[in-house]
Amino acid sequence: EVQLVESGGGLEQPGRSLRLSCTVSGFTFDDYALHWVRQGPGKGLEWVAGINWNSGAIGYVDSVKGRFTISRDNAKDSLYLQMNSLRAEDTGLYYCAKGIGRRHYSLSHAFDMWGQGTMVLVSS
Amino acid sequence: DIVMTQSPDSLAVSLGERATIKCKSSQSVLYTNDKNYLAWYQQKAGQPPKLLIYWASTRESGVPDRFSGSGSGTDFSLTISSLQAEDVAVYYCQQYYDTTLTFGGGTKVEIK
Numbered sequence: 001e002v003q004l005v006e007s008g009g010g011l012e013q014p015g016r017s018l019r020l021s022c023t024v025s026g027f028t029f030d031d032y033a034l035h036w037v038r039q040g041p042g043k044g045l046e047w048v049a050g051i052n053w054n055s056g057a058i059g060y061v062d063s064v065k066g067r068f069t070i071s072r073d074n075a076k077d078s079l080y081l082q083m084n085s086l087r088a089e090d091t092g093l094y095y096c097a098k099g100i101g102r103r104h105y106s107l108s109h110a111f112d113m114w115g116q117g118t119m120v121l122v123s124s
Numbered sequence: 125d126i127v128m129t130q131s132p133d134s135l136a137v138s139l140g141e142r143a144t145i146k147c148k149s150s151q152s153v154l155y156t157n158d159k160n161y162l163a164w165y166q167q168k169a170g171q172p173p174k175l176l177i178y179w180a181s182t183r184e185s186g187v188p189d190r191f192s193g194s195g196s197g198t199d200f201s202l203t204i205s206s207l208q209a210e211d212v213a214v215y216y217c218q219q220y221y222d223t224t225l226t227f228g229g230g231t232k233v234e235i236k
Contacts, residue, residue, distance in 0.1 A: 035225075037173075045165075045173065045216055047225040059223050062125070095172055108220045110163035112184065114172035 002026035002113050004096045009118030012086055020118060022079040022096030030054070030074035033099035033107055036081050038092040039117075048094070049081060050107040059107050063089070086122045093117040126150050126219050130228035136236040143204040145231045147217035152197045161221035164193055164202045167230075168213045176215075177202065209235060 008020040022034065035050035049060045049070040058070060069082040079096055097111035127150040137143040153161045160180035165173040175184045177193035180200055190205045204211055212235060217228040 044230045045167075045218075045227040047218075047227065050225070059225075061224060100175075100178060107223065107225070108161055110175055110178040110218065110220060111165075111173075112175045112178075114174070116172055 004115035006096050006115045006118035009120045011121045017084045020081040029077040031102045034079045035097045037095045040092040091122045125224045126222045128228035134232040136234045137207045138236045145202045147200045149198045153219045153221035154197050163218045165216045166213045
């Protein structure tokens, strides 16, 4: 069974940092791109960042560029999101999502598996 | 960035009736390989999204055939041919043509 499990969320003050993790099982981790998608309270979905299977392609939404860093450790089957200089508008449920398509170079794909999400609340 | 606009924001449909959701992209998501880089997701309350359709019209494995996707270029539709109670959810379109992936604002489907 494919599983993606996010962790690391919590309450943090504006300007501080958090590191999210996503551990996966049930598929060959280093064959697939992975992404972070967030959902503000009562709001829609927003893609945050993505990384391809070998870390050769990385992308971010403009609002997090220079503040967030996505990375992966294929030896640990883990995905990370380092979130610095947090803002109130970063508040939301952060999902880890798996891209369709084995060993695609780009990040251009749909997401066929999602975790349950980890909640990030940025507030003073 | 490509802006995805869904309509309507919400709709109420009787059980067994057809429901159609529209999605319009601000620029074409049809690539030179003749594929439309467009997906549809279903999100039920308290759950993560679930992939229904990709390449605009390819149904994901396990998705009931009452769900279908159509369209090309900038205009797309998701149709539920015979609405069931378990289809109550918010539906999102997503483009993956551009390097910045974007979603539509969502359409809430309810039972009339």
